[in-house]
Amino acid sequence: MKRFSFILFAITLYLLSSLAGGLTQTGTGENYVPQSGQAGKDVVWVPTPQKLVDTMLNMAKLTPSDYVIDLGSGDGRTVITAAKRGATALGIEYNSDLVELAKRNAAKEKVNAKATFIEADIFESDFSKATIVTMFLLPHINMELRPKILNMKPGTRIVSNSFDMGDWTPDQTINLAEECSDWCTAHLWIVPAKVNGTWKLNNGKITFQQEFQNITGTLTANGQTLKFTGKLDGNNISFSAGNAKYTGTVNDNTISGTYTGGKSWKAVRN
Numbered sequence: 393m394k395r396f397s398f399i400l401f402a403i404t405l406y407l408l409s410s411l412a413g414g415l416t417q418t419g420t421g422e423n424y425v426p427q428s429g430q431a432g433k434d435v436v437w438v439p440t441p442q443k444l445v446d447t448m449l450n451m452a453k454l455t456p457s458d459y460v461i462d463l464g465s466g467d468g469r470t471v472i473t474a475a476k477r478g479a480t481a482l483g484i485e486y487n488s489d490l491v492e493l494a495k496r497n498a499a500k501e502k503v504n505a506k507a508t509f510i511e512a513d514i515f516e517s518d519f520s521k522a523t524i525v526t527m528f529l530l531p532h533i534n535m536e537l538r539p540k541i542l543n544m545k546p547g548t549r550i551v552s553n554s555f556d557m558g559d560w561t562p563d564q565t566i567n568l569a570e571e572c573s574d575w576c577t578a579h580l581w582i583v584p585a586k587v588n589g590t591w592k593l594n595n596g597k598i599t600f601q602q603e604f605q606n607i608t609g610t611l612t613a614n615g616q617t618l619k620f621t622g623k624l625d626g627n628n629i630s631f632s633a634g635n636a637k638y639t640g641t642v643n644d645n646t647i648s649g650t651y652t653g654g655k656s657w658k659a660v661r662n
């Protein structure tokens with residue numbers, strides 16, 4: 393059922409893309425009014441419902457110290473909402489009329505110092521400095537962007553309206569069906585640290601096999617080998633091996649943390 397809804401979503405946005413030739417903006421300059429479904433470079437413009445914008449930023453745990461980048465920022469609503477909540481935010485948008493409209497909208501809301509917009513192609517833009525990336529694009533575009541996203545700083549939050557990222561399962565999904573009629577699902581991913589491989593311990597070694605935020609592995613210490621499964625939440629790692637629960641922080645080539653009873657452990661990348 394979930395898969396069916398997703399396919400239906402993708403088909404709807406795709407159909408909107410194909411129909412977009414018939415849907416045109418009205419007005420020019422200050423009077424420009426975009427039409428939902430109007431053509432865009434790679435994706436049509438359809439606005440995210442404000443309730444979902446709020447939910448997406450809540451899921452990302454937005455704080456004033458965040459730097460938000462919205463990929464394909466439309467009329468600027470996500471960037472403006474983030475700025476109203478104290479963050480610095482940038483919208484990257486291909487359509488120059490939408491860029492100008494978003495700037496006017498930001499000025500009306502008195503957040504133009506914190507909410508900025510550039511006219512650019514998301515595929516030619518560097519968004520690596522963002523601590524939160526928001527998007528409402530299409531499944532194949534999410535997949536095209538995925539390698540860049542996975543190379544972002546661990547802990548970066550990615551929130552997408554409706555579309556997922558293939559076999560990188562979301563860390564959280566929220567559907568607002570009760571309070572919203574279209575485009576009401578948001579997915580959150582937290583960019584995981586890279587731990588795949590073997591790490592040295594004081595008294596042995598630990599090997600991780602990583603699939604996005606999921607880990608399996610073996611811990612060899614004191615002549616004993618234990619298998620485990622665990623999770624990465626950005627730089628935070630947790631797994632249970634035998635009767636012990638390990639937590640730690642990945643810092644490039646070292647992991648340090650504690651395990652059951654508050655004892656500390658440290659691993660160094662081989």
Ligand SMILES: C[S@@+](CC[C@H](N)C(=O)[O-])C[C@H]1O[C@@H](n2cnc3c(N)ncnc32)[C@H](O)[C@@H]1O
Nearest residue numbers: 432433434435438439440464466486513514528
């Ligand atoms: C579905 S709308 C989402 C708008 C906004 N993010 C929101 O959630 O309300 C997608 C936006 O991406 C823009 N867009 C499409 N292809 C783009 C590209 N290659 N680079 C930048 N923007 C693009 C479209 O013009 C449109 O405004």
